[in-house]
Amino acid sequence: MWIDASENNTPDGFEAFAYTDNQGYFSYNPNTGTNYCQSDEASLQRFCLQIGSQSGDLVIKVEKGVELMTGEPFKSVLTTSVSVDAVRENL
Numbered sequence: 001m002w003i004d005a006s007e008n009n010t011p012d013g014f015e016a017f018a019y020t021d022n023q024g025y026f027s028y029n030p031n032t033g034t035n036y037c038q039s040d041e042a043s044l045q046r047f048c049l050q051i052g053s054q055s056g057d058l059v060i061k062v063e064k065g066v067e068l069m070t071g072e073p074f075k076s077v078l079t080t081s082v083s084v085d086a087v088r089e090n091l
Contacts, residue, residue, distance in 0.1 A: 001026060001049065001062040009061065009077055018049035024068055057081050 002017035004010075011017055018026045021036075027049050028035050037048035051058065062078045 001060060003049070003051065003054075004059045004061045004079075007059055011061075011063075016050050016052070019046050020062070020065065021047050024065075051084060055084050057083055 001020060002011040002015050005015050006012055018036075020026050021029055021034075023029060023031060025031075026047050027037050029047075034044070036044050036046075037050070039045055039048075049060070058081070060080050060082055063074075063076070065074045066072070067074050
């Protein structure tokens, strides 16, 4: 997954990205209580989507992977818009 700052549906080298864990979560997994962004383990930090000092709305995109319910390959791009300010208020 990546923050598509250029909005071109392609992860560019300058855009922040993270991997999802085996349950499809990034940054925080509520099932395990794991906060990947606060972990000291480098192997877990790859699941943390770093947004830095950005504010406003971000476009986050996810591509590839496996659909967890069916086990079928996911071959498209999912897009969502996230308010950084709202997320920070809930931390």
